[in-house]
Amino acid sequence: MQFLYFILPAVFASISIDLDTHFKSNEEHWEHFQKVRAKNLLEAGTSSMLKNGDDTIYYGVISIGTPAKKFTCQYDTGSTTLWVVKKGCEDCHKCDQTYDPTKSSTFKDLDATMDIEYGIGSTSGEMVSDVVGIGDSTVLNATQYAFLMATKETNDTGFAPDGLIGFAFDDLGQGYPSLMTVLQTQKKITSRTFAFFLNYEGSSPQSNLMVEGYDLAKYSNQTAFIYVDLVAKNPPDFWEISFTQTLFGTTILDIAITGIIDTGTSFIYAPLKDVTAISAFLTSSKTFGCKQDGEGLIFCDKISSELPSIYFQAAGITLELAPHDYMYKVKGKYLLIIFPQEDDYWLLGDSFIRRYYINFDMDNQRLGFALSNAKMDDDSGVYLSLIGLGLAFLSF
Template sequence: MIFKTITLSALAFLAASPTHASEEQAQAQATAKKPLVRIPMHKVSDHEYVNRFLIRERDALLNLQSSESKMDGIATPRKLNALRGGKDESEIIKDYANAQYYGVVKIGSPPQEFQVIYDTGSSNLWVPEKGCVHCGYRLIHGGKNKYDKDASESFVEDGTEFAIQYGSGAVSGVFAEETITLAEDIAVEGQKFATIHDAAGMGIGYAFGYFDGILGLGFDSISVGGVETVFHNAIDQGLVEKPMFAFYLGDNADGELTFGGYDEDKFVGNLEWVPLSDETYWRIDLDEIKMGDFVVGKTDAIVDSGTSLIVGPTNAIRSIANKIGASPTITGQYTVDCETLDSIPDITWTISGKEYTVAGKDLTIQSGGMCIFAMIGMDFPKPGPAWILGDVFMRKYYTVFDYDGARVAFAEAVSSF
C-alpha cells in the first residue's frame, strides 16, 4: 500500500510537471556523449593501381609520339601550382590519378549517395551533377553517380561559379547549399558545395577511378570561394563529440575514417602530437629525412590522405631513385626491379624529435612482375610544401587530425592482416 501511494504520488508529480521533464530530457540529450562516427574507406587494389599506371603510361607515350616535341623520352620535372585560398583563387597542388582510398557521403533529402575521396589536402566538397560532361563512362565501373537537384527537398540554389585548375585542365561548376550526411549520424545542414558540369580537368584517372567527387578536410583558408568546410560546419553545429577525425588505412585491405575522435583499438603505444606550422593544409615541420646515405635537414610537409605516394622535390626524388636503381617513366614515376625490393633502404622522418620509419619494401606498389616506386617528384612554388606524406606513410601510422587544436598525432597502426 505504501509502495502504491508513493508511485501514484510520483505519477501525479510527473503529470503536473511536463515542462520540467521535457527540459531535463533535452538537457540530458544535449550533454550525452556522442559516439564515434565511422566511415569505411575502400581501397583500390594494388593490381588495379598498376593497371591504371600502365594505361597512363600508354596514353602519355601516344601523346608524345603525336606531338612535334623532341623530348628524349624521359619525363621532365613536374611543376604544379599550390592551392591558394580566397575568392577566385582555385589552383590545386595535385591531381587524383594515384588516389587509392574512397568512402561514401550522402547529399540531399532524401539522400543521394556518392563515393568521394576524403582529402586532407583540399577543402571543398564537389560531385558531378546530372548532365555533367567528361564525368566518366558507363562502361567503366558503371559510370559516375550524379547529383540531381530536382530530386532533393533540401536543395538551395546559389549559382556562384566554382572552378579548380588541375595539372591536366579545369573542373568547373556552380555552388549550391544542401544537407550533407556523413555515415548515418552527422547531417550537416546548409552546407555549401559544388555541383560540377565539366570534369575534363580530372583526366583519365577520374574516368577509371571508383570515386565520384572530392570531400576536402583541410582548413577554410584554402577553400575555393572561402567556403566553410563540411567538418568545420559539423563542429559549429555541435554534431561531433570532439573537433577531431582520424584515418586508419588498411594495408592491402579497407580502412576506416572516424569523426568526433579516434579509435584506440586501431593503434599501439601512445599518440605523439605535432603542432601545425600553419592552418592551411595539415602542414608540419620536419626535423630530418633520411634514406640510406640520402639526408635532408629541416624542411616541411603536409599530411595528405588524398595522395597515395610520398611526394618530394624533383631533385631529391631523382637522387633517391638513382641510388636504388629505379628507372624513370614517361609520366614522372619510377619503377624498380621486383627482385631488388629487399635492398631498398628504409626511410625515416624525424618529426618533433621522434623517428617514423617506413620499410624500403613498403615503398613500392606491386602487382605481377611490376613494382612501382611509391615516391614521386613534384616542385611546388611557395606557399606550397616541400614534401607530401601520403597514404604510404598513413598506412603505417594511424593519424589523428585535431581541427581546433591545430595539430596532428601519429601512432603505429595495428596490422590489418
C-alpha cells in the same frame, strides 16, 4: 590534394577512471588513462568503413538532399570543398550517381561558381547548398552546407567515385567553410577531430575513418598518439608539419623541410634532388636489381633487405618509411613510388599514411601518429594502371 574519402559521430561520452586502482608509477597511471580514454572515444564516435580501390584510392558514402540520396565520394585531407557531378553533365567523368537539384526539397542555388585545381586535373561548376550527411548515419549531417555541383572536369585519370569531399582547413574553401567547421557550428560535433586508418586491399581490419573518436587497440599497437604541431599559418590550410631533417638511411636528404599529409594523393612526391639521390642509390648496385625505364621510372627485381628506410625527423618523433612502403609490386617487379615535383616539400599520400594511424586535430592544429596495424600480403601491390598518377605501364 588529388582526391579521397570519409565519416562521423554524434554521441559524446565522459572519461571515467577507476580511482580505487593503484599504480606503481606515473607512467603506468598514464597508460591506464589512455586506454580508458580510447575506449570512451571509441564508444562516442561513429566508425565508418572505407572502400579500397587498388591501394590507390579510398572512398565511402555520403548523402545529399531531401529525401537523402547516397553518393560514393573520395575523402581528401588535401582539399576542403565537397563536389558531386550534376545530372546531365557531359564534360564530367562517368559515375554511378549524379546530383539532380530538382529532386531535393532542401536545395538552394547560391548563384556562384567555383573552379578547383588539384595536383592532377580540375573541377568546376555551380555552388549550391543542401543537407549533407556523412556515411550511412542519419544523425550526423549539416543543414544547408555549401558544395560544388560539378559541370566540368579536366584531365580525368580514371577517377571513378561520384565526387570528393575535403577535410582540409577552411582557407582552401575559397570563402566556404569545411564540413567539419559547419558540423561544429551546428553543434553536431564538439571538436573537429577525425582519425584515418588505411589498410591494404583485401587485408583485415578494413580501412576506417572515425570522427571525434579513435580505436588504438584495433588499428595500432600503441596506447597513445604522439602529436606534432602543424606549421604555424594564419589561417591554416594544409595538414603540413615541419621536419628538422629527412634521411635516406644515414644519408641526409633535407634540412628544415616540410611535409603535407594528404589522403587524396595515392603515392609520395618529393623534391627533385631527393628523388634523384634515391634513384641513383637504387641503380648504383647490382644487388638491388634496379633499372630506370624509358619513362624515367625505377623498377627493381626485388625488395632487398639491404635497402634503407626513409626517416622524417620532427619535434619529438621520427617517422619511418620502410622499403615495402615506398616500393610497389607491378607485374612481378617493384616500382619506386616516390616521384619528383618542383615544390620544395614532401607530399605524403596513402603510401605513407598506411604506415601510421593518424589523428587529425583541427582545433589544436596538430597531427597525432601511432604505428599502424596495416598489413601487406606478399602479393600486395599495384597491378593495374596507377590511377593516382595517370600513368600506363609498358611491357618490361
